[in-house]
Amino acid sequence: MAPYEPALPDNPSYTIPSGPYAPLKVINTMEDARLTIPGLGDIRLLPDFNNARAWKGSSSSYNTPGLWGQCTWFAWGRFYEIYGFDPGFTGNGNQCVDQLLAAHPDKFEKSDIPKAGAVFSSDYAHNHVGLVLAVDEEQDLMLIQEANFDGVSNPVWNEAILDWKTSVVTPEILKQAYGEVTYANPKLDDQVPENNHEFFRARAKELESADYGDLEFFSFDEVEGVWSGQPLNRTVGTIMGPSGKETYYNLPMSGVVNIMRSMGNKDLYWVRADGCKMLGRYIMVAADLRVHPRGSLVETSLGTGIVCDTGEFALSNPYQIDIAVAWK
Numbered sequence: 001m002a003p004y005e006p007a008l009p010d011n012p013s014y015t016i017p018s019g020p021y022a023p024l025k026v027i028n029t030m031e032d033a034r035l036t037i038p039g040l041g042d043i044r045l046l047p048d049f050n051n052a053r054a055w056k057g058s059s060s061s062y063n064t065p066g067l068w069g070q071c072t073w074f075a076w077g078r079f080y081e082i083y084g085f086d087p088g089f090t091g092n093g094n095q096c097v098d099q100l101l102a103a104h105p106d107k108f109e110k111s112d113i114p115k116a117g118a119v120f121s122s123d124y125a126h127n128h129v130g131l132v133l134a135v136d137e138e139q140d141l142m143l144i145q146e147a148n149f150d151g152v153s154n155p156v157w158n159e160a161i162l163d164w165k166t167s168v169v170t171p172e173i174l175k176q177a178y179g180e181v182t183y184a185n186p187k188l189d190d191q192v193p194e195n196n197h198e199f200f201r202a203r204a205k206e207l208e209s210a211d212y213g214d215l216e217f218f219s220f221d222e223v224e225g226v227w228s229g230q231p232l233n234r235t236v237g238t239i240m241g242p243s244g245k246e247t248y249y250n251l252p253m254s255g256v257v258n259i260m261r262s263m264g265n266k267d268l269y270w271v272r273a274d275g276c277k278m279l280g281r282y283i284m285v286a287a288d289l290r291v292h293p294r295g296s297l298v299e300t301s302l303g304t305g306i307v308c309d310t311g312e313f314a315l316s317n318p319y320q321i322d323i324a325v326a327w328k
Helices: 071-083 093-103 171-178 198-208 254-262
Strands: 025-027 034-037 041-044 108-111 118-121 129-136 141-147 164-169 182-186 239-241 244-249 269-271 277-279 282-286 297-300 303-309 321-324
Touching: 034 129, 041 198, 071 093, 071 129, 071 141, 093 108, 093 118, 093 129, 093 182, 141 171, 164 171, 254 303, 282 297, 297 321, 303 321
Parallel strands: 244 321, 282 303
Antiparallel strands: 025 164, 034 041, 108 182, 118 129, 118 182, 129 141, 141 164, 239 244, 269 277, 277 282, 282 321, 297 303
């Protein structure tokens, strides 16, 4: 196996297109669900950052403040949560699939077609990695998780664990975002589980005994607000998005953040790589507060927004959404 360079923060010369590549749907990351990986069993949609072996107490090469929040850090931890063992990758995002295959050739195989439970890597130029949690072959959809949308490491743990999202995309959308994407698919036979590797059989039994409470199963058919149209950007300044007319504004947000703080919101204020101003996991938006109360969530072409502000536009169009950005 060829030697790999030590892990580094993701390629600083490339901005991960968290908004412009317009995932069909950004899933509300506060709402948990139950997912089935055929041949393996059920897992939770939400990462469990209290799982020490997967995250803060793990043996991951990325478990250091200098790499917290990176796509590689997230992919390693999420993989360990799902499979219960070290994926074997230690390098950059574009290397993870090859490193996983080299470490576990008996359990994973390389493919251009994703399966549930896969790890995906971008090409060298895009330097990114993420996971495929579910696949709907009939609709050509994938449920993916990925991290590092602020483009930097997050040495503060409570900030690092906010820098990820779950999206519904097509393989083509993923390719548009990250170039020549490849997948490391688990060798799982859901029809004849006896054919699976003994480790996968043991893991399946372990997952069978997990307590999922009253969690509903995730279903692609229940995903609402699917958006595949033109996303808002600084050139196309007005569009009809998933919730109505969208525009954008660029003003100081300190006063708006203070209002949200007075309501009890403690989420981090930050600016996403594509310029969207964020409060925790959500894009800050202005809306008619009679239609969308302050603090409510609303779908936009750039992802899920949280209503923090309003404006005079609401007098003429109560269904307009004004997105807070840093665009000049």
